[in-house]
Amino acid sequence: MLLAATKKNKxxxxxxxxxxxxxxxxHMGHLVTAEEARQQFDLDYVVFVPAGVPPHKExxxxxxxxxxxxxxSLAVMSNPSFFVSRVEIDQEAPTYTIDTVRHxxxxxxxxxxxxxxxxxxxxxxxxxxxxxxxLLRLCTFIAVSRPGYSLDHFHETMExxxxxxxxxxxxxxxxxxxxxxxxxxxxxxxxxxxxxxxPEPVEQYxxxxxxxxxxx
Ligand code: ATP
Ligand code: MG
Numbered sequence: 001m002l003l004a005a006t007k008k009n010k011x012x013x014x015x016x017x018x019x020x021x022x023x024x025x026x027h028m029g030h031l032v033t034a035e036e037a038r039q040q041f042d043l044d045y046v047v048f049v050p051a052g053v054p055p056h057k058e059x060x061x062x063x064x065x066x067x068x069x070x071x072x073s074l075a076v077m078s079n080p081s082f083f084v085s086r087v088e089i090d091q092e093a094p095t096y097t098i099d100t101v102r103h104x105x106x107x108x109x110x111x112x113x114x115x116x117x118x119x120x121x122x123x124x125x126x127x128x129x130x131x132x133x134x135l136l137r138l139c140t141f142i143a144v145s146r147p148g149y150s151l152d153h154f155h156e157t158m159e160x161x162x163x164x165x166x167x168x169x170x171x172x173x174x175x176x177x178x179x180x181x182x183x184x185x186x187x188x189x190x191x192x193x194x195x196x197x198x199p200e201p202v203e204q205y206x207x208x209x210x211x212x213x214x215x216x
Contacts, residue, residue, distance in 0.1 A: 013110035017046035065089035188212035
């Protein structure tokens with residue numbers, strides 16, 4: 001992965017956005033989210049990190065990591081501030097957010113500031129994540145509100161379950177895009193069009209490799 005060192009923050013380090021996901025497949029919701037985060041938080045670049053064997057999705061059938069990596073690469077091709085990392089898909093064992101955040105933040109001088117971009121619903125369960133206290137120290141979270149998600153519920157649950165998160169969790173409202181990978185897979189299975197829900201090269205890739213034709 002070639003990372004361009006462009007502008008830096010006040011401490012002279014880079015601001016890196018890290019967006020983890022299964023990306024099966026990547027879609028416009030992911031891309032709009034990453035772009036909005038890039039601009040609002042003055043990120044130097046955003047790295048998409050397709051999950052290898054997602055700890056929470058082990059039992060479900062998901063597409064091969066290589067398919068998901070290639071689709072993600074095709075989707076970000078036209079944005080010079082977007083990159084894709086193989087750090088998780090090259091691991092055989094399940095990987096955790098803490099490992100990925102350490103990968104991007106530790107051992108570099110000056111230490112980059114990592115902004116981990118994730119769904120607001122997922123962040124409310126952060127205290128179930130591996131080494132979450134260290135995670136809260138190592139990075140800032142950008143919690144993205146998805147369409148239909150109640151922000152009141154978010155604030156109320158955060159205060160009740162993990163008030164210390166208040167300091168490094170920022171909420172980001174995304175223009176409504178009620179698209180999900182599940183929705184896209186279901187549409188492909190039903191032979192419905194997915195045009196404009198995902199970038200065209202991804203749509204072509206899905207067709208060429210006959211992904212999602214059968215129900216899971
Ligand atoms: P699936 O339906 O398979 O769960 P997904 O669309 O939720 O897929 P993931 O790869 O699971 O996609 O999500 C990666 C990250 O992107 C998560 O943090 C998720 O909350 C966020 N995300 C997914 N879709 C959207 C969307 N439409 N708007 C904003 N964020 C999204
Ligand atoms: Mg999901």
